[in-house]
Amino acid sequence: MPEVEARNVVERFFNSVRRMLEGPVVWVRESIVEPNQQHYPWYHQKFRRVPTIDECYVDDPVCYYEANCQYKRDRQVDTEILTILRTRFEECHMYEAPDHFERCKEIKRQYDEATANWFTKYGDLGAYHNVRSAYMKQKHRMLWERRHGPVGEGLKAEENIEA
Template sequence: MGEGRNPMERFKNSVYNILDGPVTLFREKIVVPNQQNYPWYHKKFRRVPTIDECYTDDVVCFHEANMQFKRDKKVDNEILNILRQRFEDCVLYEGHDAKEKCTPIYQQYEDASTNWFMKYGDLGAYGNVRDAYMKQKHRMVWERRYGPVGTGMTPKK
């Protein structure tokens, strides 16, 4: 009974086999045996030395640290976008109860955006890893002298 009972069904099966046969053969004999167990959609970058580990005249180390900084910034931007989208989805879903039910998500987003601004804020479009490192250094000096940023300029005792 395999071929079909009427001529139209046999014709349909033969056309299907003519079109599908070479494709299936190519996949089973060439593609599948040569596939590697490799997650091609995730490129893994090794962590490189940070800018504080580079010598001042090591241009290659600076370039690698700068590329790592840019990748980390893109990841942090996406994390912030995901948190923002989560909060917006929560507000849309909860409606009138959003004020109380979405507060933890909003707080998480606010903490992440504050941390993002501490690291990348005020660097501008062309900020690099050296600028971010100097910003961090100046912030640490300020906090050592005056306490946390935002508490005023009364020297610590």
Template sequence: MPEEATPRNILEKFVLSVSNTLERPVVWFRETVVEPNQQHSVWYHQKFRRVPTIDECYTDDAVCIAEANLQFKRDKLVDSDILSILRERYEDCALYEAPDHLEKCRPLFDQYQEATTNWFIKYGDLGGYGDAKAAYMKQKHRMIWERRHGPVGSGMNGAAPTEN
């Protein structure tokens, strides 16, 4: 707690005593109960260990595949939440800077657009039941496409062989 200045008059003394009456039990509870238990509790900010990804699993290892799918779903939730936070930041900026938000909120919008593109590259078109294997196959197909035709969205570049 910060050092408290001595009250100058009776009103400050009264306000300080009411404040201490309300604040001290809360501070005591946090310092003696909450903070010591944060280090020992497995439920407080649970951190999962990273497991092998789907490309590191053997085809008949069901446990490894299941763990990779669970990790994929956790990663998708985290990435979706990050995308939601970026969208909220841009919307708040646009609301606050209403008339000229296009210039003032441009960095936030660009960051949101890049995150949206990256999210769609990884998770887009997988559907609600998409799993780690489907995402891995999507990534593989994208890499093959880029090797043959250049970056996605740049057109065919005339690199694809045409049939007569």
């Protein structure tokens, strides 16, 4: 902060008190904190991608642990994306009050699609689930779709059985 010439004794007194209090703080920040700070080009930490649970060996607990941590981070990110979409929809709903059905249709569609995708991946797993139970859910869903067709479209057509 540039020093301005004080007009009277009171201003000079307060300027000297400010310099006494602010000086050590500025010195520590400029000579210790800023030179030792790491400069990230992103504003959040980027984790490297690790092998997923289907790429791990059965007897490799380290790989399982890393896959589980990555799964939990991915779940947090997906949940946060849902929160952002829900907030956008609620704000659009409030802002576009009488015409919100028409004007917020696209945001509502995106939110509904993201909610369905989130539930497909993480829903019905219970409170204490891990990457292995999510992988088993995915496997069971794929087997169901192979046998009966896509989930939600009803059973596949009955084959005519001729006796």
